[in-house]
Structures are given as C-alpha cells and as structure tokens.
Amino acid sequence: RDLVDLARNCASGANKQPLKYVICQGEQKNQAIFSCLGWAAYLKDWKGPVKEERPSGYIVILGDHNISDNFFCDHGIAAQTILLGARVLGLGGCMFASINIKMLKENLNIGDKLEPKLVVALGKPVEEIQIDELGKDGDIKYWRDENNIHHVPKRNLDDIIIGSW
Missing domain, CATH: 3.40.109.10 (NADH Oxidase)
Structure with missing residues (x-):
C-alpha cells in the first residue's frame, strides 16, 4: 500500500x-x-x-x-x-x-x-546486477556471465546528451 x-x-x-x-x-x-x-x-x-x-x-x-x-x-x-x-x-x-x-x-x-x-x-x-557501458558493437542485449552476474549494457552519458547550453 x-x-x-x-x-x-x-x-x-x-x-x-x-x-x-x-x-x-x-x-x-x-x-x-x-x-x-x-x-x-x-x-x-x-x-x-x-x-x-x-x-x-x-x-x-x-x-x-x-x-x-x-x-x-x-x-x-x-x-x-x-x-x-x-x-x-x-x-x-x-x-x-x-x-x-x-x-x-x-x-x-x-x-x-x-x-x-x-x-x-x-x-x-x-541475483547480482551489473550496469555496463555499451560496447562499440552497440549491442544492448543483457546477458549473464559464468558467475551468473546479470550484465545490463547502458549507453554512455556523452552519447545521449546531444546539447548543453
């Protein structure tokens, strides 16, 4: 509630x-x-x-x-x-x-x-979740490694801010 x-x-x-x-x-x-x-x-x-x-x-x-x-x-x-x-x-x-x-x-x-x-x-x-920087290949798919850590790729901050005045 x-x-x-x-x-x-x-x-x-x-x-x-x-x-x-x-x-x-x-x-x-x-x-x-x-x-x-x-x-x-x-x-x-x-x-x-x-x-x-x-x-x-x-x-x-x-x-x-x-x-x-x-x-x-x-x-x-x-x-x-x-x-x-x-x-x-x-x-x-x-x-x-x-x-x-x-x-x-x-x-x-x-x-x-x-x-x-x-x-x-x-x-x-x-589960452990780790935020990763998006690789150069641009693959946004999340995945799990051999230790069962859940990796979540995120775009770089500089790539999503297109202007700052």
Missing part, C-alpha cells in the same frame, strides 16, 4: 489520475500473475526465476477507461516510482510490459474498462 501511495502522488497527464492498482502477495495469485509474464527475452535459455526465487508480490498497474482513454506515460512514472520506493525498503523489482493481457485479466477477474498497462514484480533480490 505504501508503494502505491507513492505512485498515487506522482504527476499525471492533465491530472486525470486514471490509474488503478491490484496488489498481490498471495502464493496462488502470484502464480497466476507469474504465468502471464514474459521473462528476460534476451536470455534464450532462461524461462524466468525458479519457484524459490520468484517475486513475493506484484503490483498490477491498470488504466481505467471510465476515467480516460489516454494514460499518457502515467503508468511508466508510477512503475518507476514504485521501484525506487522498493529499493529504499531493501526490495528488488522489475517492471513488465510483456504481458499476456487476456490471461491476466481472466486470472485476476479484471473488468472490461480496466486495461493492464504494466506489472511490477517485487521481492528480495537474489
């Missing part, structure tokens, strides 16, 4: 505040959500975390079409805010846009006027 409360106070396009949330911590519903998510597409030989390493909770971010049909970037702002708040609490997380929306709506009994936008998975971190 505290993480959703952080998101509730975020900026919202035209201040319409069209987002709704489902908070899930129960094992059965967690499994129902887990089965709807596309995990780490660049890691072809990994189908997602094993049962013992799976998230302990999820926050499903929904757009409410009764309020607006344009959610702007509100769901991205909300998800990032939730993830930053989670880090302060010692949690790790990941946001998912690769979602089987039809199955998720069925599994959670979500009505027609609510549109799943993102799912945020939360739990105690079990």
Whole structure:
C-alpha cells in the first residue's frame, strides 16, 4: 500500500489520475500473475526465476477507461516510482510490459474498462546486477556471465546528451 501511495502522488497527464492498482502477495495469485509474464527475452535459455526465487508480490498497474482513454506515460512514472520506493525498503523489482493481457485479466477477474498497462514484480533480490557501458558493437542485449552476474549494457552519458547550453 505504501508503494502505491507513492505512485498515487506522482504527476499525471492533465491530472486525470486514471490509474488503478491490484496488489498481490498471495502464493496462488502470484502464480497466476507469474504465468502471464514474459521473462528476460534476451536470455534464450532462461524461462524466468525458479519457484524459490520468484517475486513475493506484484503490483498490477491498470488504466481505467471510465476515467480516460489516454494514460499518457502515467503508468511508466508510477512503475518507476514504485521501484525506487522498493529499493529504499531493501526490495528488488522489475517492471513488465510483456504481458499476456487476456490471461491476466481472466486470472485476476479484471473488468472490461480496466486495461493492464504494466506489472511490477517485487521481492528480495537474489541475483547480482551489473550496469555496463555499451560496447562499440552497440549491442544492448543483457546477458549473464559464468558467475551468473546479470550484465545490463547502458549507453554512455556523452552519447545521449546531444546539447548543453
């Protein structure tokens, strides 16, 4: 609830505040959500975390079409805010846009006027993540090394700032 409360106070396009949330911590519903998510597409030989390493909770971010049909970037702002708040609490997380929306709506009994936008998975971190500078080949694909460290290439700061006056 505290993480959703952080998101509730975020900026919202035209201040319409069209987002709704489902908070899930129960094992059965967690499994129902887990089965709807596309995990780490660049890691072809990994189908997602094993049962013992799976998230302990999820926050499903929904757009409410009764309020607006344009959610702007509100769901991205909300998800990032939730993830930053989670880090302060010692949690790790990941946001998912690769979602089987039809199955998720069925599994959670979500009505027609609510549109799943993102799912945020939360739990105690079990893997080491390392941010790497993007190589000269420009490959943005994340990968795991022989020590199971998850490497995430990021563009160089000088490459993304195109002007400074």
